Amino acid sequence: MSEGICGVDEDMKAIAYTRTGDSSVLDLVEREVPSPGLGEVRVRVAVSGVNPTDWKSREGSRRMAFDEVVPNQDGAGTVDAVGDGVADLAVGDRVWLFLAQHGSPSGTAQEYTVVPAARAVRLPVGADFALGASLGVPAMTAHRALTVHEFGPSRLTPGALEGRAVLVAGGAGAVGHAAIQLAVWAGAAVIATVSSDEKAVLARAAGAQHVVRYTDDDAVEQIRALAPKGIDQIVEVAPAANADLDLQVIANHGSIAYYANEGGDAFTLPVQPSFARNVRMQGVLVYTVGEAAWRAAAEDITAALQDGALPVGEGAGLPLTWFPLAETARAHDAVQAGTVGKVLIDVSGEGH
Numbered sequence: 001m002s003e004g005i006c007g008v009d010e011d012m013k014a015i016a017y018t019r020t021g022d023s024s025v026l027d028l029v030e031r032e033v034p035s036p037g038l039g040e041v042r043v044r045v046a047v048s049g050v051n052p053t054d055w056k057s058r059e060g061s062r063r064m065a066f067d068e069v070v071p072n073q074d075g076a077g078t079v080d081a082v083g084d085g086v087a088d089l090a091v092g093d094r095v096w097l098f099l100a101q102h103g104s105p106s107g108t109a110q111e112y113t114v115v116p117a118a119r120a121v122r123l124p125v126g127a128d129f130a131l132g133a134s135l136g137v138p139a140m141t142a143h144r145a146l147t148v149h150e151f152g153p154s155r156l157t158p159g160a161l162e163g164r165a166v167l168v169a170g171g172a173g174a175v176g177h178a179a180i181q182l183a184v185w186a187g188a189a190v191i192a193t194v195s196s197d198e199k200a201v202l203a204r205a206a207g208a209q210h211v212v213r214y215t216d217d218d219a220v221e222q223i224r225a226l227a228p229k230g231i232d233q234i235v236e237v238a239p240a241a242n243a244d245l246d247l248q249v250i251a252n253h254g255s256i257a258y259y260a261n262e263g264g265d266a267f268t269l270p271v272q273p274s275f276a277r278n279v280r281m282q283g284v285l286v287y288t289v290g291e292a293a294w295r296a297a298a299e300d301i302t303a304a305l306q307d308g309a310l311p312v313g314e315g316a317g318l319p320l321t322w323f324p325l326a327e328t329a330r331a332h333d334a335v336q337a338g339t340v341g342k343v344l345i346d347v348s349g350e351g352h
Contacts, residue, residue, distance in 0.1 A: 014110030015328040018068050020060030023329035023336075026071070034106070034114045036083035041117050043095060047133035048108040048325075048345040049074035051174070052260075053287075054101075055332040066105035071328070072345070073101050075108030076123065076132025086117045095120040096132030098140060098298065102287055108133075109328050111347060118291070121298045124306045130320060134174070134312045134342045135301060141286045142179035143297040145235040145257035146186070148282040153186075156300045158307070161188035165227040167249065168192045170237035171203030171211065174342050175259060177318045178310065179235040180206040182301075185309035188233075191226055193219070193242075199340070206317030214245065223249045230254060240264030252277045259284040318342050324349065 012033050017025040036042045053061075054071050079093040089095070100115045101107030123132050146156060146166070153160040166183040170176040171192025183190045184207040192203035193214040200211040212222045223231065223245075230251025236242060239256070241263030246256050247270065256279065269281070286294075304310050312318045319341030323331040328345055335343050 012111040013325060014070050015325065016068050016070050017058060020058060020064060022059065023055070023332045025058065026329045026332065028326050031110070033112050036081050036086075036114050038083055039085045039117055040083040040114050041079050041086055041089050041095075041120050042081035042112055042114050043075075043077045043097060043120060044080045044112055044348070045075050045077040045097075045108050045110060046129040046348040046350065047076050048072045048328075048347050049133035049136055050331050050335045050343040050345065051137045052335055053137065054107075055336045058332065069101070069105050070107045070110050070113070071101060071332075072107040072109040073099050074133055074136030075100060075113070075347070076129040077348075079120065080112070083117075089117055089120060089122070094123040094129075094132075096123055096127075096135050097121075098136040098294070099287065109325065109345060109347070111325075118295070121302055124302065126308070127305050130344060131305070131310065131312050133344055134318065134320070135178075135310070137286055138174035138342075139178040139182070139301050139310065140294065140297040141175050141259050141284060142182055142235065143300055144284045144286060144289055144293055145175075145179060145259060145282075146183055146233060147296070148257050148280070148284070149233055149255040150253055150278075150280055155296055156182055156186045157303070158185060159187045161186035161233075164188045164232040165230070165251070166190050167223065167227075167231045167234045167246075168203075168208065169214070169235065169242055170194070170262070171206065171208055172199035172317070172340055173237060174318065176203070176235065176237065177206045180208045180317070181310050182304060183235075184208075185304050185307065189227070191223060191231070202314075202317040202319070202340070204317070205315060214242070220245055220248045227251075233257070235259075238263035240267040243267040243269055247273055247277075247279070250277060250279055253280070255280040255282055257282045257284050259286075312342060314341070320344055322346055
């Protein structure tokens with residue numbers, strides 16, 4: 001094992017919980033710095049990203065699999081130790097992390113975390129840790145949603161979605177933001193739906209060529225006018241609320257990829273219109289799509305990063321809200337309350 005700047009005998013600060021519940025179960029604790037095992041790397045975390053699944057897991061959406069859990073799946077930092085069998089990463093590499101806490105008790109809400117090397121991806125020059133920590137679950141979900149169409153593409157590259165019309169529901173959310181950016185990078189014509197003028201500004205800043213308020217009585221007509229041949233691919237955050245609209249604007253052989261249950265836990269589609277258009281309904285959960293899909297997403301997202309296609313911040317359509325590590329509970333509460341944009345935790349305390 002190659003050791004870096006931190007000895008394994010030192011202690012580190014971490015946020016942990018030993019029982020599910022509201023954010024008050026999160027405690028600031030000190031733990032020994034872990035050592036990476038076979039195929040793993042240790043990362044000095046600079047920024048931790050918070051997703052809805054982080055607070056939902058903490059609240060008890062499923063039974064705790066470990067006696068103690070350090071939350072948060074996403075983050076970014078610097079590799080400071082490398083376990084045996086790791087050839088593609090080295091001490092000093094700047095990386096973004098995804099699914100750090102998936103199948104593990106140890107997420108990114110701590111100063112050092114150990115992850116499988118495949119879940120630590122090099123950050124290109126010019127991509128900072130805030131950007132890196134904003135990727136993970138949102139960007140990989142967006143990538144999957146854009147690559148499940150019956151007639152491809154299965155990978156995103158510049159031009160891969162040329163000639164396609166993509167509708168992104170909830171264009172001001174973290175997944176919606178990434179979906180807009182990736183679809184535009186891949187050459188699609190992108191329409192985003194939002195609920196307010198303020199969110200419309202964010203969706204346009206992300207790159208959407210057209211924005212429609214889904215609360216408008218004529219939202220369907222507006223979308224049909226913008227895409228008279230129909231929408232080829234829909235990235236859907238609220239299938240229960242939007243199923244009727246989606247079916248009215250979808251093209252023949254169109255795909256509706258849904259990744260959340262905002263607006264209700266069940267939806268229905270009229271049978272005849274949906275099968276007449278050969279509509280594909282595709283559920284998307286990044287935690288269970290498998291390693292091949294993770295690898296494809298990580299590679300394509302990194303390529304988009306290298307092209308400067310995934311900026312964050314209010315000017316890029318994704319406002320950032322920051323908390324220090326000691327206030328991780330407030331960060332979880334902010335995400336649960338629906339804070340627009342991305343909630344980040346400044347783990348290193350080095351500013352942002």
